[in-house]
Amino acid sequence: MVVSDGVRATLAVAAMAVCLGAGSRTAAADTLTGALIQAYQNNPQINSQRALVRATDENVPIALSGYRPRMSITGSAGQQSVSSTTRQSSLPGAPAQYLTQSGYNFPHAVGVTATQTLFNGFQTSNRTRQAESQVLAARAALRNIEQNVLLGAATAYMNVLRDGALVELQRHNVDVLSEQVRQARDRLRVGEVTRTDLAQAESRLAGGRSQALAAESNYKTSVAIYRQVIGTQPGLLSPGAPVDRFTPRNLNDAVALGTAQHPSVITAQYNLDAAALQVKIAEGALYPTVSLQASFQKNWESALTVLESYNASVISQLSIPLYQGGSEYATIRQAKETLGQRRLDLDVARDQVRQGVVQAWGQVEAAKANIQATEAQVGAAEIALNGVREEARVGQRTTLDVLNAQQELVNARGSLVTAQRDRVVASYTLLSSTGRLAPEVLGLGVQRYDAQTHYHQVRDSWVGVRTPDGQ
Numbered sequence: 001m002v003v004s005d006g007v008r009a010t011l012a013v014a015a016m017a018v019c020l021g022a023g024s025r026t027a028a029a030d031t032l033t034g035a036l037i038q039a040y041q042n043n044p045q046i047n048s049q050r051a052l053v054r055a056t057d058e059n060v061p062i063a064l065s066g067y068r069p070r071m072s073i074t075g076s077a078g079q080q081s082v083s084s085t086t087r088q089s090s091l092p093g094a095p096a097q098y099l100t101q102s103g104y105n106f107p108h109a110v111g112v113t114a115t116q117t118l119f120n121g122f123q124t125s126n127r128t129r130q131a132e133s134q135v136l137a138a139r140a141a142l143r144n145i146e147q148n149v150l151l152g153a154a155t156a157y158m159n160v161l162r163d164g165a166l167v168e169l170q171r172h173n174v175d176v177l178s179e180q181v182r183q184a185r186d187r188l189r190v191g192e193v194t195r196t197d198l199a200q201a202e203s204r205l206a207g208g209r210s211q212a213l214a215a216e217s218n219y220k221t222s223v224a225i226y227r228q229v230i231g232t233q234p235g236l237l238s239p240g241a242p243v244d245r246f247t248p249r250n251l252n253d254a255v256a257l258g259t260a261q262h263p264s265v266i267t268a269q270y271n272l273d274a275a276a277l278q279v280k281i282a283e284g285a286l287y288p289t290v291s292l293q294a295s296f297q298k299n300w301e302s303a304l305t306v307l308e309s310y311n312a313s314v315i316s317q318l319s320i321p322l323y324q325g326g327s328e329y330a331t332i333r334q335a336k337e338t339l340g341q342r343r344l345d346l347d348v349a350r351d352q353v354r355q356g357v358v359q360a361w362g363q364v365e366a367a368k369a370n371i372q373a374t375e376a377q378v379g380a381a382e383i384a385l386n387g388v389r390e391e392a393r394v395g396q397r398t399t400l401d402v403l404n405a406q407q408e409l410v411n412a413r414g415s416l417v418t419a420q421r422d423r424v425v426a427s428y429t430l431l432s433s434t435g436r437l438a439p440e441v442l443g444l445g446v447q448r449y450d451a452q453t454h455y456h457q458v459r460d461s462w463v464g465v466r467t468p469d470g471q
Helices: 011-020 032-042 044-057 059-067 123-189 195-230 251-261 263-284 327-393 399-433 451-458
Strands: 070-077 080-088 097-105 108-119 289-303 306-319
Touching (some): 032 044, 032 123, 044 451, 123 195, 123 263, 123 399, 195 399, 251 327
């Protein structure tokens, strides 16, 4: 069996697709592209991260609220009992005269207060810029989650193909061993072999059945993971192919691309920007604060002799912080230490991406060579098995020799199936390590989730409690 470097599925995979396809869809086979589309649209991990991005978008209007006035309306109403006695002025030597007033009144009032911050040490502008950096970091984190999910979907897809093919391979091996046991019994009756030969064949058959059961268990596990990642049961799966055409042609270009564009690196960069702005926000607490307050209040029956009154004012206020127990200085030092940590996090992210690219590149190269080696191994094992069988018929080989040759062929075919799976998965892993495992790169033909749509819907929103989707 010859397989080109394009890594087409083996005949065992095709047999698996016919015999083991779960579900009722038999008219057409599922494709790897279709599985990736389903994962991109339905995977709850992606949808959860999208919700997190939308929640992070709200940090921007929260920060922008520092530019806007704050207004409140106050009202009061009630009943009061009043009694007062006052001494009236009198002529010298005349007895004092007193005037007593008492009664009930119903005081009520309403007021409006508006406060506008004019200057707060640039804290509002820095908070706005920090919120925008947090939004961009959340979007990059979403891209990273999308990459991980797409890689997991490709891996789950190829695992189902591999394990299904291994099930068919082991089932076929059980059939061959069963026939070998039957032939050993027939030859034992005519005295061509001994009881030992029959026992060897029966032992190998029992081992083959055990391996078949283990392969079926692995297949069921892969199907469950496929359902978890992609969201549907696997149907009749078509062969998968590598995505080498989307990756750089040499390792140095791949490393440079990954360290510059990988979502984890971009996330670390925006987190660094947000930490730098947090230092400025903390330092802004040492600056003076200037605010303007306008108020109006209308009162009725505030006293027994006052029917109504009002007061209005416009007041500017300057507050200069002198000392608040040292908390503001500790906050600044804390923000600077966090900034240093974020710089180190960026270096760590780049190192991790570099290591991931080099590792994935090595896996791709090894997978290519492994396919060639296992193809040669399968061809040689087939020739060897046929030769041992012919020699056994003329008494030059024992039953054990035939069983060993059969097992070597099964092992070689299983290694080839695994190598083909590893070849495809390694190519997707390399694409992910460079930060390019995305729907638009793969050409999935699915509508890309646009995080900017929600951002612009809420950025300049002044009022309202409903989200853009109506919740």
